[in-house]
Amino acid sequence: MLGLFVRNLSNTLEDTVGVREASVLMNLVGLAVSDDIQKEYLEAAGKNKLSRADVTQAIIDLKQRIGSDFYIIEDMEDRIIFGNRRCPYGDLAKECPTLCMMTSHMVGHLIAESQGYGRVTLAETIARGDRACRIVVNLDPDGPDDGGLSYYASGTA
Template identity: 35%
Template sequence: MSNDAENIAEQMAALKIPLDRDLFMRTLIRELADVLQDVVGAEQASSFISVVGQLMGKRINEQYCKALDATSLSREQVAAVLVDLKKRIGGDFFIVAQDDEKIIFGSRSCPFEEKVVGQKAMCMMTSNVFGSIAAANLGYAKVHLQATLAEGQPECRVVVFLKMSDEADAVEGREYFKSAAG
């Protein structure tokens, strides 16, 4: 490489541009969600993101089960897995309460950070990953996004119902069922 090319490369590397792999990927996902929403509408965008979330949930569940040398996880393990996976990807999820009927999660930050604001369709990733993992292990889940950072709330509140009930029926959410294949 010539001296001019080296100088130019050094000049580029020294630029104060806020760009790294993480920011690039979060921005890419945000832009994809925006384009989907503009082209097919908010509801269809949520549906497309839901499909990706279900596939991600299946893969993540397989990884945790393999690492734990388990064919399925208990409720307590499912709750711990959902908190752990969010921590691993930069979220700040925590368990508010849990019993045999439901697990309630809170979160003070989203892995998508500021890119999620105004983009509720991106919350379908959490809904589907949580719902897919819970249903794969416990047979059923209904995920209710009670409050989200995407909507401008100060923190997320996600309720994962583990049984069909009047309380679960009374709220909006997506239902997930264990597939016949496991």
């Protein structure tokens, strides 16, 4: 039932305001959701700021709670690569690829609030027909630009 709601909402947004504008609206929703999620993880950890390890585990936990199969492919100083073998939206994602932007925005905002900056690239997505998702998070704002979206901590840019 939730999937039907999400699909219809996404399609209505795309049809009404266009794909680009729907993505902007999804960004706003992603920001609001990630703020609430961050508050919950901060409260649970009893901290004012999540460490890199904390935020990485929070992202995996969050995505698994909604039905994804998120895991770390690579964790290096300047980037983190997440994998996902199961889309929580199932086949709906193929009909509404803007749903993937929710992942980008939530991951990007959570990483940025923890690390100051994060550029999220949806290198591979199930929605685009790939067998799995590959989400690359670059932590160096001066690193090579692979076409992802940049996210900054609140109050910076």
